Every structure is written in structure tokens, then in C-alpha cells.
Amino acid sequence: MTTAAHALTLLLAFSGFAALALSLDRHHRAAFRTPVPRRRVGGLRAAGWSGLALAFAAAVGSSGWTFGPVQWVGSLTASALAVVALIAYRPGWLRTAALVALPLAAVMLPLALPH
Template sequence: MLLALMLCYSGFTALCLAMPRHHDELLGGKPSVRCRRGLSLGGWFLLGLSLWAAVAGHGWNFGLVDWFAVLMLSALALVLLLPYCPRLALTLAGLSLLTSPVAAWALN
């Protein structure tokens, strides 16, 4: 479940950075069209990987329930962190991407 949570949070952060307004607030400057497309595809890919991680950990029955819970929790965390601690939101996304291979290895 930890792997799914980290991948969901990173995916939502990538989707957030694909929006020009949030990209400007968090990183400064407007993203190019190519950057926006890459962040969108990467975000959706990470959300798909999080679904795989949840289903691989608990099967389809409980995996989908866990995945929806992780989706809500990670979206809530991002929404609460963005206005008050935007750098922390980006740092957590980067750390979750860096530590997700360790969590995937621990899953096996």
C-alpha cells in the first residue's frame, strides 16, 4: 500500500505541474507544450502503476478498494500542502519517486 501511495502522490503532483498556473507557482515560468504533455503522460502513467501496485499487493477485490483510498489520501495531501508548503509538496513527490523502487522491491 505504501508503494501505491507514493506513486499516486507523484502522479498527482505531475498532473498538477502540467497545469500552467501551478507550474508557474511551484517552479516559476510557464511550461512548454511538450513539457505539459510529458508531465500529463507521466502523471497518468504513475497513477496506472499505483493501480498495479495496489492490485499486486492485495488482489483485485481489496486492491481496488485500497487504490481508491490511496487516491483520495494522496489528492487530499497534495491539496492541503500546495497553498501552505509548496516546496514540501514538491520535495515529497521527489522523495516518493526516489524511494518507490525500494518499496517495489520490498513488495516482492
């Protein structure tokens, strides 16, 4: 697995976990200082699960079925720890970090594709 593929998997998993965290009222209040609107919960949950699924696809696409799922679980662990740390210490930064992670993942995509 290349560094770009690993970064892509981490960034997608981070964005997914951040969206799932922000779909919960407690974390949304900490980050935005307002309760989560009911109409936004479904979109955040869908975005979160989609980010985790795309991270799985990136890991399997770059490392194959033998090592890809193992690499995905490692990326899930690291990105979940990063989301938890941001929620605990700087909840306002979570939304910015999640939004920055998506364009970075788009930049990493062509670099992570196997040639």
C-alpha cells in the same frame, strides 16, 4: 496488504497527482515561478497518468482483485489531499516531494512484492 505495499501505492499515486498538478500552468507557476513550457505539458501528463496506473497495478498486485481497487481508491484520496495541501501551503515543496517519492517507491517495490 503489507505496510510496504500500502506505502508503494501511496507514493506512486502521490507522484502521479503531483505530475498532473504541475502540468497545469497555475500550479507550475506556484511551484517554479515560471509558466509551464508547452513541450513539458505532455510529458508531465503522461508521467502523471502512468503513476496512477502503476499505483493501481501495485494495489491489485499486492491485494488481489477483491480488495486492490478499494485500497487504490483510498490511496488516491490520501495522496490527492497531500498534493492539494502542498500546493496550497508550500507549493515549492511539491516538486521536491514528488521527486523524493519516486526513489522511495523503488525502495518499497521489493518489499511490497508478494512472496
